[in-house]
Amino acid sequence: xxxxxxxxxTAALLLIFSGxxxxxxxxxxxxxxxxxxxxxxxxxxxxxxxxxxxxxxALTQAFIITVILVEVVVAVVAAGVAIxxxxxxxxxxISRLNKLNG
Amino acid sequence: MNNELILIVxxxxxxxxxxxxxxxxxxxxxxxxxxxxxxxLSVLMFVIGATWSAVFELSVCSxxxxxxxxxAVSLTESKLDSTTQRAxxxxxxxxxxxxxxxxxxxxxxxxxxxxFDVVSTADITQTEKPFREVFxxxxxxxxxxxxxxILVGTFAVVILFKERGKKI
Amino acid sequence: MPDQFSMLVYSFxxxxxxxxxxxxxxxxxxxxxxxxxxxxxxxxxxxxxxxxSLVLLxxxxxDAITFSQFWNYxxxxxxxxxxxxxFSFLSLLxxxxxxxxxxxxxxxxxxxxxxxxxxxxxxxxxxxxxxALVYDLFSLYVFMExxxxxxxxxxxxxxxxxxxxxxxxxxxxxxxxSAFILTGLALIFLNTGSLQYDVxxxxxxxxxxxPNPVLTQIGFIMLMSGFSIKAGVAPFHGWLPDAYQSAPAPxxxxxxxxxxxxxxVYAIIRLVGEWLPGSSVVNxxxxxxxxxxxxxxAMSAIGSTDFKRVLAFSxxxxxxxxxxxxxxxxxxxxVGAVFHxxxxxxxxxxxxxNSAAVEMQTKTTLIDKLGGLHKQMPVTxxxxxxxxxxxxxxxxxxxxxxxxxxxxxxxxxxxxxxxxVALFASIFTAVYFLMVQRKVFFGPCREEWKDVxxxxxxxxxxxxxxxxxxxxxxxxxxxxxxxxxxxxWI
Numbered sequence: 001x002x003x004x005x006x007x008x009x010t011a012a013l014l015l016i017f018s019g020x021x022x023x024x025x026x027x028x029x030x031x032x033x034x035x036x037x038x039x040x041x042x043x044x045x046x047x048x049x050x051x052x053x054x055x056x057x058a059l060t061q062a063f064i065i066t067v068i069l070v071e072v073v074v075a076v077v078a079a080g081v082a083i084x085x086x087x088x089x090x091x092x093x094i095s096r097l098n099k100l101n102g
Numbered sequence: 103m104n105n106e107l108i109l110i111v112x113x114x115x116x117x118x119x120x121x122x123x124x125x126x127x128x129x130x131x132x133x134x135x136x137x138x139x140x141x142x143l144s145v146l147m148f149v150i151g152a153t154w155s156a157v158f159e160l161s162v163c164s165x166x167x168x169x170x171x172x173x174a175v176s177l178t179e180s181k182l183d184s185t186t187q188r189a190x191x192x193x194x195x196x197x198x199x200x201x202x203x204x205x206x207x208x209x210x211x212x213x214x215x216x217x218f219d220v221v222s223t224a225d226i227t228q229t230e231k232p233f234r235e236v237f238x239x240x241x242x243x244x245x246x247x248x249x250x251x252i253l254v255g256t257f258a259v260v261i262l263f264k265e266r267g268k269k270i
Numbered sequence: 271m272p273d274q275f276s277m278l279v280y281s282f283x284x285x286x287x288x289x290x291x292x293x294x295x296x297x298x299x300x301x302x303x304x305x306x307x308x309x310x311x312x313x314x315x316x317x318x319x320x321x322x323s324l325v326l327l328x329x330x331x332x333d334a335i336t337f338s339q340f341w342n343y344x345x346x347x348x349x350x351x352x353x354x355x356x357f358s359f360l361s362l363l364x365x366x367x368x369x370x371x372x373x374x375x376x377x378x379x380x381x382x383x384x385x386x387x388x389x390x391x392x393x394x395x396x397x398x399x400x401x402a403l404v405y406d407l408f409s410l411y412v413f414m415e416x417x418x419x420x421x422x423x424x425x426x427x428x429x430x431x432x433x434x435x436x437x438x439x440x441x442x443x444x445x446x447x448s449a450f451i452l453t454g455l456a457l458i459f460l461n462t463g464s465l466q467y468d469v470x471x472x473x474x475x476x477x478x479x480x481p482n483p484v485l486t487q488i489g490f491i492m493l494m495s496g497f498s499i500k501a502g503v504a505p506f507h508g509w510l511p512d513a514y515q516s517a518p519a520p521x522x523x524x525x526x527x528x529x530x531x532x533x534x535v536y537a538i539i540r541l542v543g544e545w546l547p548g549s550s551v552v553n554x555x556x557x558x559x560x561x562x563x564x565x566x567x568a569m570s571a572i573g574s575t576d577f578k579r580v581l582a583f584s585x586x587x588x589x590x591x592x593x594x595x596x597x598x599x600x601x602x603x604x605v606g607a608v609f610h611x612x613x614x615x616x617x618x619x620x621x622x623x624n625s626a627a628v629e630m631q632t633k634t635t636l637i638d639k640l641g642g643l644h645k646q647m648p649v650t651x652x653x654x655x656x657x658x659x660x661x662x663x664x665x666x667x668x669x670x671x672x673x674x675x676x677x678x679x680x681x682x683x684x685x686x687x688x689x690x691v692a693l694f695a696s697i698f699t700a701v702y703f704l705m706v707q708r709k710v711f712f713g714p715c716r717e718e719w720k721d722v723x724x725x726x727x728x729x730x731x732x733x734x735x736x737x738x739x740x741x742x743x744x745x746x747x748x749x750x751x752x753x754x755x756x757x758x759w760i
Contacts, residue, residue, distance in 0.1 A: 004106050005220050010209050011113040014202050015120045016453065021201075022124040023446065025194050030174055032442060034132050037167060038120045039449045041139050044159070045116065046453060048147060050460035055224025057152055058236040059464070063408055064147075064155035065237075066244050067452065068162050070415045073255040074445065075167055077422055079174040080262030081438050086178045088431045097435045100512045221481040223461055243352065243404050246283065247412035250396050253290065254419045257390050261423055 008049045015042030029082040029092045033075055040071040105149060112146040115139075121202060125195045133171040140164035154233055278326075279335065279352055281319040282362060282399040285312050286392045293392075298385045305388045309373040312392070316366035316399070323359045328757070334358075353405040353467075357544075357608055361402045361536060364615040367739075368527035369395050371619050371732045375626050376520035378726040383427055387520070390427070394420040394524065398532040407455055407465040410537065411448070414500065417533050418444045421525060425517040436516030443499055443509040447534075450496030457489025471545045493541070494552075501534025503593055504563035507586045511570075514582035519626035522578055526585050527619035531611060535592055539611070543596040543604045556597035557684055563590030564695045572702045577625045577635040580706055581618065584661065587699060588614045594692060595676035598683035605754060606675030613660065613668045613743070620657035620736040624650050627725035627733070628710065637706060642715030646722040649730045651711040653737040658707055660740045662700035668743040671751075 019039035023032055044064055051060025082092065089096045116139050123135035140163040147156035212218070230236075238245070289308055293301045301308075323335060334355035354362070372391065380387050397420060400413030418440075426437040459465055461482050462473045477486045495506070502510035510530065514522050538556075546552050567587030574580045592614070595607030627650045628643065629635050644651035660669035673696060681689035724730065743750075 002106070004109055006210060006213055007110045007113050009213070009220070010206055011117045013209060014117055014206055016449065017205065018121050018124050018198060018202060020446065020449070021198060022195070023442065027190070027194075028129075029438065030129055030171070030178070031132065033174075034123060034136055034171070036445045036449075037136055037163075038123060038139065039445075040452075041116065041120065041136075041143055041163075043449060043452045043456060044143060045113065045146075046456040047459070048143075048150070048152065048155075050456045051152070052150060053220055053222050053224070053460050054463040055222070055226070056230060056463050057150070058230050058233040059240070060459075061152050061155040061233050062237045062241045062244065063459075064152070065158050066241075066248055066408070066412055068155070068158050069248050070251055070412065072162055072166055072170075073251050073258070073419060074415070074441075074448075075170055076255055077258045077262070077419055078438075078441055078445075079170055080258055081422065081426055081434055081441060083174060083177055084262060084426065084429050085431070085434045085438060088434065092178060097438065099432055099435055100516055218484065220460070220485065223463060223481050225463070241409075243400070243406060243409040244412055247400060247409060247416060250287075250393060250400070250416050251412070251419070254390075254393050254416060254423065257386070257393065258419070258423045261386050261390070262426065262429070 005049075008045065012042045012046045012049065015039070015045070027094050029085065029094055030079070032094070033078045033082065036078065037071065037075060040067065043067070108149050109146055112142045112149070115142040116146075121199060125198060129175045130172065133168050133175070136171070137164040137168045140167070154237075278319050278323050279354065279403060281315055282403060283396060285315060286396045286399070290389065290392050290396075293385075293389060301388075302384050305384050306373065306377055309388055309391070310370055312395070313366045313370035313373060316395075317363055317370070320359045320363040320366060323354070324356065324363070327356055327359070351405060352403040354403050357539065358402045360608060360612060361532065362399060364612055365395060365398045365402065365528055365532065367736075368524055368615055368619050371527070371623060371736060372520050372524040374728045374732040375523060375623055377728050379519050379626060379630055379729075380427075387424070387427060390420050390423050391524065394424065394529070398528060401532050401536060405467050407458075407467070407470060411451055411455060414451075414533050414537075415448060417529060418448075418500070421513075421521075421529055424521045425513055425525075427518055427521065432516040433518065436513045439509045440513040443506070447496045447499035447506075450492045450499070454489040454491075454493030454496060457485045457492070460489075461486055467540075474545050494538070494555075497534050497537045497541070498559060499534070500530070501538060501589055501593075502530050502586055503534070503559050503589060504566045504586065505559070507563065507566070510586060511574075511579050511582040514585070515576055515578045519622075519629050522581075523619050523622040523626065526581060526622050527615045530585070531589070531592075531615060535589060535611065538593065539596055539604075539607060543607060547599045547604070549599075553597045553599045553683070556593050557680075557688060560590045560592075560594030560597055561688065561691055563587060563593065564692060565590075568695050568698045568702065571699075572705075575637055577628065577637055577640070577706065577710065578622070580637070580702070581621050581625060584621075584699065584703070585614075585618060587695065588618070588661065591673060591676055591692065594680055594688075598676075598679035600679050600683060602675055603679030603683065606672050606679055610669075610672035610676060613672050613740075616736055616739050616743075617657040617660045617669060620653055620733055620740065621661070623729060623733045623736065624654040624657070627729045630729070631722050631725060632719060637709050640710045640716075641719070642711070642713050643719060643722060644711040645715055646719065647711075647724050650725055650733060653733040654711060655707055656737045656740055658703040659700075660744070662703055663696045664700070666741070666744050668740050668747065671744065671747040 016039055019035045023035035047060055047064055051057045086092055119135045119138040123132045126132045140159055144156040144159040289312055334353045376387055397413050397416030404410050422437045422441050426433050461480055462469050473480060477483055499506040514526055517525055542552055542556060564587050567583045571580045571583035592607045592610050595603045625635060660667035663670045663673040677689050677692055
């Protein structure tokens with residue numbers, strides 16, 4: 001068991017956890033996007049680790065490039081929706097998202 | 103072994119900066135910490151030889167995403183983070199480092215005590231094809247998907263960011 | 271099979287892409303005029319080629335049409351080309367049908383946003399076609415992301431407060447789901463070295479003896495929870511009613527009719543139904559998820575006061591039936607689930623078309639405000655009751671047969687109690703739908719709706735078309751069953 005494996009697994013899991021914690025706990029919509037980005041970074045780390053372990057680094061790089069592209073577009077769309085909501089509500093408070101029920 | 107040390111340092115930097123980005127009171131600091139996570143990750147990729155993805159990570163994630171954030175923050179800054187809001191945010195996340203340290207110790211203890219190990223599944227007899235060939239020949243569906251993702255991004259920008267004359 | 275037929279696959283991805291390029295080449299003015307024939311034509315061609323491919327598959331006794339690469343015909347080992355099989359073509363048929371209906375309804379409902387709506391809807395169709403065609407879990411993820419992203423944009427099309435809110439909630443849950451899916455993919459990729467379907471299938475068949483079984487286990491659980499969130503299965507369904515309710519009317523049709531099913535249920539059917547049919551732990555887990563969705567969806571539907579929200583909760587309930595059918599692990603349950611997949615996309619889009627008609631004519635979808643619309647809107651009311659009866663599983667209609675197959679399969683696999691609960695919930699479905707039908711369409715006509723007109727021609731056409739399919743498939747179903755039995759699938 002190399003220390004690299006231990007640190008990689010632990011760091012990725014803890015980053016995913018803190019990202020999801022931020023996503024579920026925060027009251028600010030932009031912070032939700034930051035949370036998504038943190039989780040995505042952790043997953044990229046996990047993908048790199050997987051590529052190192054199975055020796056398919058080229059395939060992993062192809063995956064990572066696609067994931068990076070997707071995460072940027074997700075960030076753009078999320079920022080667009082959040083900015084439009086800000087124009088309606090006047091702030092980024094997530095607890096104002098309660099117009100839909102019944 | 104020197105190499106491994108660099109990798110471990112990179113991952114620790116990622117972890118610390120990530121948690122700081124989650125906890126920090128100011129949005130700008132969060133964005134910068136996020137960029138630092140990206141930089142650490144791309145250094146890690148450079149060290150293990152994944153040059154292509156490292157370049158993408160460095161330019162797109164730590165560059166473009168930070169730009170998106172900072173412009174989003176500056177577009178919406180006025181009442182965004184009032185002092186009470188910041189204090190509230192801080193109080194919500196005061197426990198996070200403690201939880202993380204406990205969880206980290208727990209995970210490491212579980213790994214070490216159980217003798218859990220990740221077996222390498224690499225096939226040493228086969229040499230892998232170069233990245234260029236793999237990307238352009240094996241991942242054609244992904245390339246098509248990327249083109250379509252970029253199309254969605256364009257339409258999203260057109261629809262969501264276009265200024266209207268009157269405010270609805 | 272002659273090699274040229276593999277070119278059929280081009281019609282699913284090439285045509286919408288070419289249409290998108292043309293749309294934006296000629297500019298807004300010209301294309302707004304032609305958007306109806308173009309959009310409907312694409313969907314019609316898609317349905318046609320899906321049917322042709324299905325016939326070809328059964329004619330030549332093949333499992334799948336393998337598609338050579340876009341460029342460089344030298345196939346590498348582990349290449350990610352498309353390889354659609356019968357189930358893929360069936361879902362492509364559903365996509366074409368629901369897309370056609372969406373374009374029909376969008377014409378009168380969204381007069382001011384036609385250009386943007388058409389662009390994003392075409393991308394959405396591309397994303398869903400990609401999901402159905404790909405032969406690699408990572409490409410599946412990429413096309414899922416395309417589908418989800420264009421759905422967010424479509425829900426927020428009008429940039430009103432409700433639409434943006436539903437879009438943001440969907441976005442949050444979808445981001446969590448993507449995180450789970452990617453983590454699972456990374457952990458499985460660590461062991462297999464490739465994410466192509468056949469490699470992963472062969473690995474999952476014998477994962478206990480492979481390397482790193484613990485990581486595989488964690489990865490598989492993550493993957494399944496991610497797909498369940500995207501599908502809106504019960505404990506993860508919070509975003510679904512909000513997204514459906516807040517979307518513009520035509521967008522609700524395509525969301526409720528096909529998007530959530532392609533984005534989540536399709537992958538669950540592939541992974542659990544096709545690759546792990548014998549695994550008892552997975553089956554029991556999905557049995558509980560399915561039962562919970564069925565019951566919870568039906569309960570919440572009774573409490574809702576909005577027509578579209580009732581339909582959304584009913585979607586959760588019906589997706590529960592699909593998952594339950596998959597969890598039986600038998601070929602019968604698989605066939606039942608796939609047919610319920612088809613039937614659900616037909617009758618749910620009928621219902622959403624009718625809600626769009628009601629919303630367009632009365633400007634509201636609140637059940638308490640509506641009443642006695644049947645006299646003014648006879649076509650809508652009649653097709654609505656047909657779709658309701660089909661959803662509830664009343665005998666001659668299509669929904670009955672798929673539910674029957676699912677309940678028989680569940681009875682064989684999990685015993686009478688589970689089948690009884692599913693059956694009881696089905697009756698429950700009939701109750702709440704009849705309640706809605708009575709409040710919206712039957713009863714005395716309210717004063718303010720005295721001079722409501724019947725819906726526009728294209729909306730009526732859509733709902734009549736879908737009702738005909740519901741009734742027709744229901745009538746020919748015994749022959750379909752006989753055909754399936756002759757093929758040895760049941």
